[in-house]
Amino acid sequence: MIWNGSLTSAQFRSVFSKCLDFVKVFGSPNYIADLSHQGQIDPEDQLWVFNVIMPDAVKNGLNRIAAIRPDMKDPVVREYLDGINVTLKKLGVTQQFFQTMEEASDWVQEQNEKVSLII
Numbered sequence: 001m002i003w004n005g006s007l008t009s010a011q012f013r014s015v016f017s018k019c020l021d022f023v024k025v026f027g028s029p030n031y032i033a034d035l036s037h038q039g040q041i042d043p044e045d046q047l048w049v050f051n052v053i054m055p056d057a058v059k060n061g062l063n064r065i066a067a068i069r070p071d072m073k074d075p076v077v078r079e080y081l082d083g084i085n086v087t088l089k090k091l092g093v094t095q096q097f098f099q100t101m102e103e104a105s106d107w108v109q110e111q112n113e114k115v116s117l118i119i
Contacts, residue, residue: 001015001019001031001032001033001034002033002034003033003034003035003036003037003038003039004037005037005038005039006038006039006040007039009042009044009045012041012042012045013045013048016048016049016053017053019031019053019057020053020056020057020060023057023060023061023062024056024060027060027061028061028062029061029062029063029064029112029115030062030064030065030066030108030111030112031057031062031064031065031066032065032066032067032068032101032104032105032108033065033066033067033068034067034068034101035067035068035069036068036069036070036071046084050087050088050091054088054091054093055091058091058092058093062093063092063093063094064093064094064095064096064108064111065088065093065094065095065096066095066096066098066104066105066107066108067081067095067096067097067098067104068097068098068099068100068101068103068104069081069097069098070099070100072097072099081097094111
């Protein structure tokens, strides 16, 4: 998913509901999101993702998220992202942040290869 700016609450929830549908249909263990231009997320919408969408996504196979966030070294952004990681870890989801889509894709591919070697 590539974010291109802020969304209304209804748009945000619709997009994440569609992402959940994708995970349910395809059983994808991976999610890549380019958050470079995400904009502000209402705290209630963020809680909704963690309490409603993510548990169902995990139940249907999601276990890793690669996020592109070029400003991840900014202390305020880092604090925000670290808070998200704490919540995701409780759900059993690993999240890594990257500067570019290429780095994120490479990480997802490496993680998938590790799993296929175990199986």
